[in-house]
Amino acid sequence: MVSSPSSSPPSPVYLPDGDFDLVKILIVGPFGIGKTTAIETVSEIRSLHTEEPMTQAAASVDDLVVDGKTTTTVALDFGRITLSGARIVLYLFGTPGQERFRVIWDEITQGALGALVLVDTRRLDASFEVMGLIEEAGLDYVVALNRFPDTPEHELALVRSKLDLEDHTPLVTCDARDRTSVLDALRTLADHLVSRAGAELP
Amino acid sequence: MSRGQGRRLVPSYLAPGGSSAPTRNSLQALTVLIATGLSASPHHTPAQQRLLDLTAKGPLTVAESAGYLRLPMGVGKMIASQLVDDGYLMARAPLTGLPDGIRTPGAEQPTKSLLERVRDGLLAL
Numbered sequence: 001m002v003s004s005p006s007s008s009p010p011s012p013v014y015l016p017d018g019d020f021d022l023v024k025i026l027i028v029g030p031f032g033i034g035k036t037t038a039i040e041t042v043s044e045i046r047s048l049h050t051e052e053p054m055t056q057a058a059a060s061v062d063d064l065v066v067d068g069k070t071t072t073t074v075a076l077d078f079g080r081i082t083l084s085g086a087r088i089v090l091y092l093f094g095t096p097g098q099e100r101f102r103v104i105w106d107e108i109t110q111g112a113l114g115a116l117v118l119v120d121t122r123r124l125d126a127s128f129e130v131m132g133l134i135e136e137a138g139l140d141y142v143v144a145l146n147r148f149p150d151t152p153e154h155e156l157a158l159v160r161s162k163l164d165l166e167d168h169t170p171l172v173t174c175d176a177r178d179r180t181s182v183l184d185a186l187r188t189l190a191d192h193l194v195s196r197a198g199a200e201l202p
Numbered sequence: 203m204s205r206g207q208g209r210r211l212v213p214s215y216l217a218p219g220g221s222s223a224p225t226r227n228s229l230q231a232l233t234v235l236i237a238t239g240l241s242a243s244p245h246h247t248p249a250q251q252r253l254l255d256l257t258a259k260g261p262l263t264v265a266e267s268a269g270y271l272r273l274p275m276g277v278g279k280m281i282a283s284q285l286v287d288d289g290y291l292m293a294r295a296p297l298t299g300l301p302d303g304i305r306t307p308g309a310e311q312p313t314k315s316l317l318e319r320v321r322d323g324l325l326a327l
Contacts, residue, residue, distance in 0.1 A: 009270050014260025022232040022296035048269025078265060083323025107231060113312050183327060190321035197314035
């Protein structure tokens with residue numbers, strides 16, 4: 001789902017005083033997977049939204065048809081969490097991560113710590129493209145199965161094998177509407193990134 | 203970069219302090235924009251004035267500024283870089299250990315201690 005901007009932008013919430021390190025984690029996955037919901041669930045600011053141009057080559061194949069009108073922009077949503085004790089401001093950037101999004105993909109992945117890849121068990125293949133791009137960018141990631149109310153229980157092992165995940169890549173379930181659930185997925189990712197730090201890149 | 207009063211009396215291409223690289227190439231989504239105290243002038247475009255008004259009240263990242271001003275990130279970055287070059291805004295790199303606004307090639311890999319701080323910070327929530 002491409003969320004449309006509300007009528008007026010939220011009031012600015014400025015950065016905290018002092019020397020904070022600003023870092024970002026990507027939340028990626030296909031349209032309608034709940035990226036924006038996940039960000040809104042944990043963000044301390046109302047999630048922000050920019051419309052980014054995408055390559056024209058995409059226009060014929062994309063699914064961004066809103067009211068019969070094909071859009072030529074892709075929404076980028078982001079929010080932030082201040083980790084006061086750690087002197088960190090953590091940004092969460094939600095992006096579909098597709099080839100046609102190349103225009104700002106490099107910008108978004110630049111300096112990112114890692115990615116949370118949201119996956120819907122009913123359409124696993126919709127996540128292949130973004131997983132490829134994340135791997136290409138050299139980012140470590142955690143796969144989070146986004147639970148919808150009618151999602152049947154799946155064997156995690158089956159999903160893991162269908163997604164062809166590496167042994168070290170964590171696979172968790174996540175309800176994008178539940179703060180604890182999203183935070184737990186982020187904690188798993190942070191844990192994974194720490195353990196991968198210094199590991200040889202393949 | 204000086205915080206002197208009045209408009210800096212050097213051409214904008216000298217403002218980065220002798221660096222020939224335009225600021226827009228070093229601004230990142232999470233570069234922090236900080237007001238220098240110079241207020242908007244009549245020669246500024248409406249978009250530049252809105253960015254100066256926004257950041258006059260506190261520091262914000264390039265990404266957030268673009269979001270509040272309803273601009274694509276690339277456009278926000280372009281406007282910000284001009285204002286940085288002209289001395290109306292200061293740019294602070296996302297990580298405090300790095301020099302102002304400079305993107306250091308090869309320094310992208312997050313350190314283990316940074317990742318540990320993120321992990322511990324998330325656990326403490």
